[in-house]
Amino acid sequence: MASKCMILLALLVPLLNAQTFNQPGYPGFGLGARFGGGQVVPQQDLQAQEDIRVPSAPRQRNGGQSRNPAPTAPTRAPVIPKTSFMDRFSSKLYAKIAPAQAGSNFVYSPVSVHSILALIYGTSFGKTRRELKSAGEFVDDQIDVAMIFEKLIKFRSDLGNVELKMATKLYHNQLKGGAYPGFPEFSQFYFNTADEAVDMTRAKDTSEKINFWVSDSTDGKIRNLAAPSDITEQTEALLVNAIYFKGRWENEFATMDTQPSNFKHSDGRISSVAMMYNDDVYSLADIPELGASALGLNYRDSNISMLILLPKQVNGLRALEAQLADPQFDLNRIAARLQRQNVLVRLPKFRIEFDQDMTQPLKQMDVQEMFGPKSQIKTMLNDRVRVEKILQKAFIDVNEAGTEAAAASYAKFVPLSLPAKSPEFTADHPFVFAIRTPTSVLFIGHVEHPTPLTASPEGAGRGRQRSFSSRQ
Structure with a gap:
């Protein structure tokens, strides 16, 4: 969420x-x-x-006219x-911003x-x-x-x-x-x-x-x-x-399942974070060319989803991000390789x-x-x-259900007969995330410091912050 x-x-x-x-x-x-x-x-x-053509203001679609009548659109x-020109632009811009944010969260x-x-x-x-x-x-x-x-x-x-x-x-x-x-x-x-x-x-x-x-x-x-x-x-x-x-997630995480868990940082440090847990139907893919796994989490009642790219190496974030500028690894192509299946997901809460x-x-x-x-x-x-x-x-702000619904009660039912063991996706080290539609990237960033279990909501997981007023 x-x-x-x-x-x-x-x-x-x-x-x-x-x-x-x-x-x-x-x-x-x-x-x-x-x-x-x-x-x-x-x-x-x-x-x-x-x-240069003047982009004349079109007549209003409800039948009314604009303040300055002009040729219709x-x-x-x-x-x-x-191929998505929005994805290509997003990849190029990300490649310029991400290197300067090594060691911090950003979005x-x-x-x-x-x-x-x-x-x-x-x-x-x-x-x-x-x-x-x-x-x-x-x-x-x-x-x-x-x-x-x-x-x-x-x-x-x-x-x-x-x-x-x-x-x-x-x-x-x-x-x-x-x-x-x-x-x-x-x-x-x-x-x-x-x-x-x-x-x-x-x-x-x-x-x-x-x-x-x-x-x-x-x-x-x-x-x-x-x-x-x-x-x-x-x-x-x-x-x-x-x-x-x-x-809201299509498959919500139960707040009762969120537990303290170790998160391994790129510099070798280990910290305790609030790790969400769910075993449900998600979209998963192995991307060996990137040295990463990809997970898709859908949002309910929409074509919007979160795509997470998790490097296989704990310190693999920099190498992963360097490759994302390559057109063959645009997010549309990565998302096209996702397969719906049961996945045991462990994902840390984060706020940036x-x-x-x-x-x-x-x-x-x-x-x-x-x-x-x-x-x-x-x-x-x-x-x-x-x-x-x-x-x-x-x-x-990413959590179990959503900003307003975080305290809602939740009951999960499981079948009497145990299914085959689900593949696991455990985001216990730095990763890239993107909120996207099939044609555009709404938000993108990376997480290096998820929400500590004891952090207050206002201060948890913040990235670098600078005052605009200090810029000249």
């Missing part, structure tokens, strides 16, 4: 003396980025930019690559970062666009990309046992003028983005307003995302994305709170131009901007 949520904050600042673009183009913002000042791109570079089906949401980049991709041109296309594994048609993310972002599951919701809000500087024509409708339709004008000169009030929305969107799990120091008079906009997930500046990992993926003075991004305020930084804060 797991409860997870993630927030991404994007800050945008206009390029110094930026000219207003006369050519049609469509603006967008992504998860947690801030944009800052820079140089003006020469006029000849603007004339040489490739064509394309009705053709989006072109989706044969982040690839789909949250990806959706922000997709929105920015739709507003970009020139080298900026080409870099985003390559890093994001996007198809060339920006409308196709927007349509794919529309389907994902607008999916909501609230069936009692599983809840999944994504929301994005754009806070723009009220002193910077009105929105670029069609932008509010486009961002709302494809990326579920609401917008609000705020006073960036009142940093404390604005940060409190943002943090209230963040807390409300994540059921109170994430607070204090934005600090007053993140906001200046030059901040053009802040794009905030939240994803929240809570699910983690924040990550995504700027450097993205630069390592050759996304350079949008962070620099030659950024080629149009915004909703008719100015070119550069991305100053992209920040994310995430939370995950």
